Amino acid sequence: xxxxxxxxxxxxxxxxxxxxxxxxxxxxxxxxxxxxxxxxxxxxxxxxxxxxxxxxxxxxxxxxxxxxxxxxxxxxxxxxxxxxxxxxxxxxxxxxxxxxxxxxxxxxxxxxxxxxxxxxxxxxxxxxxxxxxxxxxxxxxxxxxxxxxxxxxxxxxxxxxxxxxxxxxxxxxxxxxxxxxxxxxxxxxxxxxxxxxxxxxxxxxxxxxxxxxxxxxxxxxxxxxxxxxxxxxxxxxxxxxxxxxxxxxxxxxxxxxxx
Numbered sequence: 593x594x595x596x597x598x599x600x601x602x603x604x605x606x607x608x609x610x611x612x613x614x615x616x617x618x619x620x621x622x623x624x625x626x627x628x629x630x631x632x633x634x635x636x637x638x639x640x641x642x643x644x645x646x647x648x649x650x651x652x653x654x655x656x657x658x659x660x661x662x663x664x665x666x667x668x669x670x671x672x673x674x675x676x677x678x679x680x681x682x683x684x685x686x687x688x689x690x691x692x693x694x695x696x697x698x699x700x701x702x703x704x705x706x707x708x709x710x711x712x713x714x715x716x717x718x719x720x721x722x723x724x725x726x727x728x729x730x731x732x733x734x735x736x737x738x739x740x741x742x743x744x745x746x747x748x749x750x751x752x753x754x755x756x757x758x759x760x761x762x763x764x765x766x767x768x769x770x771x772x773x774x775x776x777x778x779x780x781x782x783x784x785x786x787x788x789x790x791x792x793x794x795x796x797x798x799x800x801x802x803x804x805x806x807x808x809x810x811x812x813x814x815x816x817x818x819x820x821x822x823x824x825x826x827x828x829x830x831x832x833x834x835x836x837x838x839x840x841x842x843x844x845x846x847x848x849x850x851x
Contacts, residue, residue: 600627602663604653608796609682610783611689612733616685616850620694625674628749629666638763653800655773656762660796661766668757676701679752679764681814683785685851686753689841690779697780701755706767711748711782714838715741715831718790726791735788736846742838743831748784765810770831781842787828794824810825 599617603610610628618626626643631650638645650658663679670677676698680686686709688696700707716739717724724740731738751767751774753760759769767774787793
């Protein structure tokens with residue numbers, strides 16, 4: 593008999609987000625049902641974990657085609673063992689305002705192939721650190737407690753909670769399987785934490801650069817692997833110019849869950 597849910601991610605030298613990610617999602621599932629695809633990490637961040645670690649290897653640090661293909665193949669593999677599978681990237685935190693998260697998703701999947709969330713970027717107003725200060729690592733482990741703003745991010749309305757193998761566009765932003773039926777759950781949200789803290793973002797990218805020699809032909813994801821001030825500033829400003837206060841109901845829920 594198949595188990596209900598598996599959750600998996602794919603990482604490379606992700607010492608900042610991976611501990612937070614595992615702590616968060618294993619409040620919903622047994623650690624033995626959480627899988628980390630380890631893409632050639634060499635910083636020790638995937639050593640001695642209490643979850644499953646599956647080694648994957650590829651010569652480039654970033655390649656859209658390889659990344660999507662690897663995730664979809666593993667999704668298919670897990671669906672042979674589990675009724676439902678959730679893929680999340682290292683800085684993606686799914687939550688519901690009401691009810692039990694997994695029970696709600698299982699109910700959605702009774703008559704649909706995948707569930708779509710509503711995505712927001714939690715954003716640090718790094719230009720105003722007196723009112724929106726940089727986080728310590730301990731504060732980062734429940735960063736929603738210290739952040740005031742978010743910005744709507746429609747391309748993070750993802751369909752990654754599934755009961756069948758799906759095909760995706762680059763970045764997993766769109767389901768391109770023509771034979772799949774999805775449903776948007778108005779009570780399912782994704783908090784994207786890539787811009788949650790200016791300092792941690794730069795430390796994260798610096799750590800990746802130090803521990804992985806990037807090749808010129810590595811494709812895309814420049815904001816994920818650069819410590820260039822102007823590039824990072826422009827990325828943060830994309831969301832700061834559209835920022836709104838996080839509604840109290842959402843803020844309290846994220847703090848309660850440890851996002």
